Amino acid sequence: MLELDSVVKLFGTTVAINGVELSVRDHEYLVILGPAGAGKSTTLRLIAGLTKPTRGDIRVDGQSLLGVAPEHRDISMVFENYALYPQRTVFENLSFPLEARRVPRSEIKHRVESMASILLIDSLLDRRPGALSGGQRQRVALGRGLIRDATVYLLDEPLSHLDARVRQDIRVQLKAMSVNLHSMVIHVTQDYREAMSLADRIAVLNQGRILQVGTPDEIYAAPVNEFVATFVGDPPMSLLDATFANENGQPVLRVAGTNISLAANELISRVTNGSQPLAFRVAARPTDVPVSASETKECSIPAHVYVSESHGYRNIVTIKLGDATIRVAAPPKQTWRVNDPVWLGLGMHNLHVFANGKAIYHPAVSAAGATTRPQRSLTAASTIGN
Amino acid sequence: MATVGLEDVWKRYGKVEAVRGISMEIVDGEFVALLGPSGCGKTSTMRMIAGLEEISAGDIRFDGKSVIDRPPRARNVAMAFENYALYPTLSVYENLAFPARAAHWPNDRIDKRVREVASIAAIDKLLERRTGELSSGQAQMVGLARALVREPAVFLLDEPISHVDARLRIDMRTYIKRLQVELGYTMVLVTHDQEDAMALADRIAVMADGRLRQLGTPAEVYDRPEDTFVANFIGSPPINLFECQIGQAGGKTVLRRDGLTFDLPDQFLPLATAGTLPASVTVGIRPFHLTAGAGAGHGAIAARVVVVEPLGDMEIVTAEAGNLPIQVVIPPGNRPKRDDTMQLALEPEYVLLFDTESKQAIHAPSGGSATAHAAAALV
Numbered sequence A: 001m002l003e004l005d006s007v008v009k010l011f012g013t014t015v016a017i018n019g020v021e022l023s024v025r026d027h028e029y030l031v032i033l034g035p036a037g038a039g040k041s042t043t044l045r046l047i048a049g050l051t052k053p054t055r056g057d058i059r060v061d062g063q064s065l066l067g068v069a070p071e072h073r074d075i076s077m078v079f080e081n082y083a084l085y086p087q088r089t090v091f092e093n094l095s096f097p098l099e100a101r102r103v104p105r106s107e108i109k110h111r112v113e114s115m116a117s118i119l120l121i122d123s124l125l126d127r128r129p130g131a132l133s134g135g136q137r138q139r140v141a142l143g144r145g146l147i148r149d150a151t152v153y154l155l156d157e158p159l160s161h162l163d164a165r166v167r168q169d170i171r172v173q174l175k176a177m178s179v180n181l182h183s184m185v186i187h188v189t190q191d192y193r194e195a196m197s198l199a200d201r202i203a204v205l206n207q208g209r210i211l212q213v214g215t216p217d218e219i220y221a222a223p224v225n226e227f228v229a230t231f232v233g234d235p236p237m238s239l240l241d242a243t244f245a246n247e248n249g250q251p252v253l254r255v256a257g258t259n260i261s262l263a264a265n266e267l268i269s270r271v272t273n274g275s276q277p278l279a280f281r282v283a284a285r286p287t288d289v290p291v292s293a294s295e296t297k298e299c300s301i302p303a304h305v306y307v308s309e310s311h312g313y314r315n316i317v318t319i320k321l322g323d324a325t326i327r328v329a330a331p332p333k334q335t336w337r338v339n340d341p342v343w344l345g346l347g348m349h350n351l352h353v354f355a356n357g358k359a360i361y362h363p364a365v366s367a368a369g370a371t372t373r374p375q376r377s378l379t380a381a382s383t384i385g386n
Numbered sequence B: 001m002a003t004v005g006l007e008d009v010w011k012r013y014g015k016v017e018a019v020r021g022i023s024m025e026i027v028d029g030e031f032v033a034l035l036g037p038s039g040c041g042k043t044s045t046m047r048m049i050a051g052l053e054e055i056s057a058g059d060i061r062f063d064g065k066s067v068i069d070r071p072p073r074a075r076n077v078a079m080a081f082e083n084y085a086l087y088p089t090l091s092v093y094e095n096l097a098f099p100a101r102a103a104h105w106p107n108d109r110i111d112k113r114v115r116e117v118a119s120i121a122a123i124d125k126l127l128e129r130r131t132g133e134l135s136s137g138q139a140q141m142v143g144l145a146r147a148l149v150r151e152p153a154v155f156l157l158d159e160p161i162s163h164v165d166a167r168l169r170i171d172m173r174t175y176i177k178r179l180q181v182e183l184g185y186t187m188v189l190v191t192h193d194q195e196d197a198m199a200l201a202d203r204i205a206v207m208a209d210g211r212l213r214q215l216g217t218p219a220e221v222y223d224r225p226e227d228t229f230v231a232n233f234i235g236s237p238p239i240n241l242f243e244c245q246i247g248q249a250g251g252k253t254v255l256r257r258d259g260l261t262f263d264l265p266d267q268f269l270p271l272a273t274a275g276t277l278p279a280s281v282t283v284g285i286r287p288f289h290l291t292a293g294a295g296a297g298h299g300a301i302a303a304r305v306v307v308v309e310p311l312g313d314m315e316i317v318t319a320e321a322g323n324l325p326i327q328v329v330i331p332p333g334n335r336p337k338r339d340d341t342m343q344l345a346l347e348p349e350y351v352l353l354f355d356t357e358s359k360q361a362i363h364a365p366s367g368g369s370a371t372a373h374a375a376a377a378l379v
Helices: A040-048 A090-100 A105-118 A134-146 A164-181 A192-198 A216-221 A226-231 A266-271 A374-378 B042-050 B092-102 B107-120 B136-148 B166-183 B194-200 B218-223 B228-233 B266-274 B368-378
Strands: A002-011 A014-024 A029-033 A055-060 A075-078 A152-156 A184-189 A201-206 A209-214 A240-247 A250-255 A261-263 A280-283 A301-310 A315-321 A324-330 A341-344 A352-355 A358-361 B004-013 B016-026 B031-035 B057-062 B077-080 B154-158 B187-191 B203-208 B211-216 B240-249 B252-257 B260-263 B280-285 B290-292 B301-310 B315-321 B324-330 B341-346 B352-355
Touching: A002 A040, A014 A040, A014 A209, A029 A040, A029 A192, A040 A075, A040 A152, A040 A184, A075 A134, A090 A105, A090 A134, A105 A134, A134 A152, A134 A164, A164 A192, A164 B301, A184 A192, A192 A216, A192 B301, A201 A216, A201 A226, A209 A216, A209 A226, A226 A280, A226 A352, A240 A261, A240 A324, A250 A266, A250 A280, A266 A358, A301 A324, A301 B166, A301 B194, A301 B218, A315 A341, B004 B042, B016 B042, B016 B057, B016 B211, B031 B042, B031 B194, B042 B077, B042 B154, B042 B187, B042 B203, B077 B136, B092 B107, B092 B136, B107 B136, B107 B166, B136 B154, B136 B166, B166 B194, B187 B194, B194 B218, B203 B218, B203 B228, B211 B218, B211 B228, B228 B240, B228 B280, B228 B352, B240 B260, B240 B324, B290 B324, B315 B341, B324 B341
Parallel strands: A029 A184, A029 A201, A075 A152, A152 A184, B031 B187, B031 B203, B077 B154, B154 B187
Antiparallel strands: A002 A014, A002 A055, A201 A209, A240 A250, A240 A280, A250 A261, A280 A352, A301 A315, A301 A341, A315 A324, A352 A358, B004 B016, B004 B057, B203 B211, B240 B252, B240 B280, B252 B260, B280 B352, B290 B341, B301 B315, B301 B341, B315 B324
């Protein structure tokens, strides 16, 4: 087990890491997810020993790493800027970590070729890094980092320079490979899909703080605050301002800029019992909101189309709801024209509720999985009027 | 705004043929994306429309009039790049006014136009700010809006949002799309990103090796790609493409490969009956169009699960049926595990066939499968 215990890192007066507590289990694939400048790379560099924490401790199996030199930590790191040897061929770059550990020559050849084949760079083995594209170099760097045995692998945005298609392929290869590594992997990325795809658990980092640690399912279904809620998901949830009120003795959330009142549940009523006023926001996953071209029992909230985009397997429709804007995912067959009237289904069954930025309510995970038709459930298990 | 016609346009750089005989018509007010990998000729094509490159052969017409002898400034083309080079010490207003001042417009006309464009681009609240103080998304919108001030005949966008961060890009797409709909401008977007092209364009021109492979609506290029290149370039996760031989089993025409057998979908039966199917075909099926698990039913194949990627709104399963790697998208909920055996069936109406040799689509006779049956009976 690897533990970061109250780790703080200052660069001058800038707080890069602000009291990070994190435990990574043996054999776990942990992804640190966050935007640029969150402190992700700094966290990796602290673990690798390339920089020292200002305060706090980093331990492996209870033993502090702080006095251990980087080369004695048995950590293999893949750098985002590749750090390849420009004078060596791709083969030599890949074989270097094995030669340094005196692996027999025949085994080196076998392992280099097998790694190159997995990363789709087997035709490049004789080239030098200077003759490669950024994406190819990044795959060489990834291969060099993963080719040797290590207790901990640290991957710093290892897929960021790959084009979308190759990234998907390599993501699958990396996931398949990770099962056989039998080591701890800590992978840093800004791409939530990459995090969801690969991680056993995700740690969401922002401004040097860990906001949430959980399985991909937990992070997706129950984000702890508005930041996590909107950082995970494509398109992101649209946050709508809301105020709490009593209407005819019933607690409701009124969505600002619209005439929508949502019947609030008891939980939310309880939260409002405190004395200070709360800033409420509500948000739904675009795939959880049914949309219809006519008013139905399920879709009763009138709105109109702002823009519709095709994504092949679905349309992403941006909808104006009074002054507010919300994005929903709709099936591909129907066309949605600008300014067309539409009706939405919104309620406590699909809305997350935030008070002062913190999540106070999540809808139950939908039973979408029970349906057998993927394309329907991907666009919310909805009835689309047509 | 103008209709833009390209007629057998060629571009040669020495011996290199960058653009090889492209013909298309972009109608007035249409949003067309030139989509393809690097080196496909899309940027050369756009630069020839703008007049930044001479054309080697062919003709380019705006509203029917050839423009190839006109310099760029005489074509009234606006271009927006990823890097907008705004004047950081000037206000947003002055940045927007700049092209109009350069064209010596009267002040009241400039003011009216700047406010109009700012309002459409949703930056009207920023007019007094210096551009150096703007967020990158706001700066992008100011750059786009500035290109629109002069009321160009054609608006060209060169990878305008390729490298902005994912969140911002989703918003930028929405704004650009709305801008185009409201202004009704003829727009040409150059991009290597199929998602941007799909989301924004009325029609997509898919290019490869200097040639136009297909020109169609997003739905057309996605659902009915003309060749395996287009099929593979459009869609994420990518389409499954695999080679099969046409064979017979139990009196039926089937698709066969390495121990796997699939029924030939009904819509292709007339071609089988007529004997016009090639011996070797490439089957295309999108990951969204495979039924997994209990619903797979008749004709299902068994596949071993290799990797499952839970993405929240969907799960991508990479599996192997014998030695055939295949990807399928399933809804969240019943997540299979590595090494599970999964039943997979192709949804027949979504099966695409390509001639393995020519890589060209094999078109099913129109009219759907019911008609196809009838047609088969008549042949």
